[in-house]
Amino acid sequence: MELFSDAYFMNEAFKQAKLAFEEEEIPVGAVIVCRNKIIARAYNQTEKLTDATAHAEMIAITAAANALGAKYLPECKLYVTLEPCVMCAGASFWSQLGELHYGASDPKRGFSLIQERILHPKTKVTKGLMAKESKNLLDEFFKKLRN
Amino acid sequence: MELFSDAYFMNEAFKQAKLAFEEEEIPVGAVIVCRNKIIARAYNQTEKLTDATAHAEMIAITAAANALGAKYLPECKLYVTLEPCVMCAGASFWSQLGELHYGASDPKRGFSLIQERILHPKTKVTKGLMAKESKNLLDEFFKKLRN
Numbered sequence: 001m002e003l004f005s006d007a008y009f010m011n012e013a014f015k016q017a018k019l020a021f022e023e024e025e026i027p028v029g030a031v032i033v034c035r036n037k038i039i040a041r042a043y044n045q046t047e048k049l050t051d052a053t054a055h056a057e058m059i060a061i062t063a064a065a066n067a068l069g070a071k072y073l074p075e076c077k078l079y080v081t082l083e084p085c086v087m088c089a090g091a092s093f094w095s096q097l098g099e100l101h102y103g104a105s106d107p108k109r110g111f112s113l114i115q116e117r118i119l120h121p122k123t124k125v126t127k128g129l130m131a132k133e134s135k136n137l138l139d140e141f142f143k144k145l146r147n
Numbered sequence: 148m149e150l151f152s153d154a155y156f157m158n159e160a161f162k163q164a165k166l167a168f169e170e171e172e173i174p175v176g177a178v179i180v181c182r183n184k185i186i187a188r189a190y191n192q193t194e195k196l197t198d199a200t201a202h203a204e205m206i207a208i209t210a211a212a213n214a215l216g217a218k219y220l221p222e223c224k225l226y227v228t229l230e231p232c233v234m235c236a237g238a239s240f241w242s243q244l245g246e247l248h249y250g251a252s253d254p255k256r257g258f259s260l261i262q263e264r265i266l267h268p269k270t271k272v273t274k275g276l277m278a279k280e281s282k283n284l285l286d287e288f289f290k291k292l293r294n
Contacts, residue, residue: 051212052219052241058200065198072199086261087237094199094234114233114261 006079006101009033010129013079014103016043016056017137023048027137030056030080032064032073039076040064056080057088061095072096074122081134083110099124103134153226153248156180157276160226161250163190163203164284170195174284177203177227179211179220186223187211203227204235208242219243221269228281230257246271250281 009031016029020043032040040063045054057080064073077099078092084102089111092100105112156178163176167190179187187210192201204227211220224246225239231249236258239247254260 046218046241050216050218051209052243053205053208053212053238055241061200062198065200069197071193071197085237085241086233087235087241090232090234090237091200094193094202094232096199 003036004033006126006129009038009077009079010081010101010103012038012041013081014133014137016041017081017134020044020056021137021141027141028056028080028082028134030060030078032060033077033079034064034068034073034075039067053087055085055088057084058091061088061091061097065095074098077101079129082106082138083112085109086111086114096122098122099126101126101129103129103131104138105131150183151180153276156185156224156226157228157248157250159185159188160203160228161280161284163188164228164281167191167203168284168288174288175203175227175229175281177207177225179207180224180226181211181215181220181222186214200234202232202235204231205238208235208238208244212242221245224248226276229253229285230259232256233258233261243269245269248276250276250278251285252278 013029013031017027020029021027025044025047029043031038040060042056042059042063044056046052064076065071073095075098078097079101081103083106159178160176164174167176168174172191172194176190178185187207189203189206189210191203193199211223212218220242222245225244226248228250230253
């Protein structure tokens with residue numbers, strides 16, 4: 001079995017962010033990986049679904065649970081282009097997510113602004129993969145929105 | 148039009164919690180009220196849906212947005228029997244919830260443990276309605292679970 005890298009999976013998440021961008025959604029994308037296989041792909045759909053909670057991570061976590069038929073995701077890795085907000089970080093807590101990899105930091109609404117433990121204590125975190133590309137896509141989106 | 152009280156709506160949320168209890172779900176219930184009318188009722192369904200994110204508040208917020216065809220809920224009041232966790236508080240932030248009324252406090256995972264602003268700045272908060280009944284139902288549930 002070919003083993004994929006974190007960079008590969010983050011690029012897959014980034015492709016999801018680009019799909020969001022094309023559909024005029026805030027461009028954030030996510031994939032969830034279990035045993036080296038992508039079991040969920042999602043992008044922000046708050047506009048399409050008229051649901052302020054339809055963040056990429058929320059959709060991906062629910063989809064991953066459905067795919068596995070399991071409520072908890074301790075063997076799963078979430079790759080997301082933007083630092084999760086507290087809602088999504090809270091969702092990752094409840095699902096006992098194994099690993100969180102995020103790209104761009106979110107200095108306004110990112111969970112890491114909150115000092116307390118929001119993530120599950122067993123969730124490993126990495127950040128920075130495709131951070132620049134992910135942030136640029138967001139900047140481009142909001143620049144376009146303002147014009 | 149008959150005007151209902153906060154106590155009435157919290158009791159409706161409590162009925163939802165009892166439904167959860169009967170279905171062996173952690174007993175938390177919620178309703179969302181818009182202009183004196185309940186537009187969403189929900190209870191925790193993490194077991195039934197095999198989805199750790201399927202908290203009463205998440206389901207209710209999405210259902211309310213669907214009912215209104217609107218992403219934001221500034222004129223809505225959420226009544227929930229237990230203090231929301233950070234995920235649900237985050238969801239209420241994104242939906243710009245007008246009022247949050249919760250019953251029992253959650254000293255372990257309640258959003259108010261977190262000092263930073265998680266709720267939307269415009270969301271008014273009250274707590275304590277049916278707190279005892281709501282907590283008792285939870286205590287009974289976990290006592291039953293342990294036996």
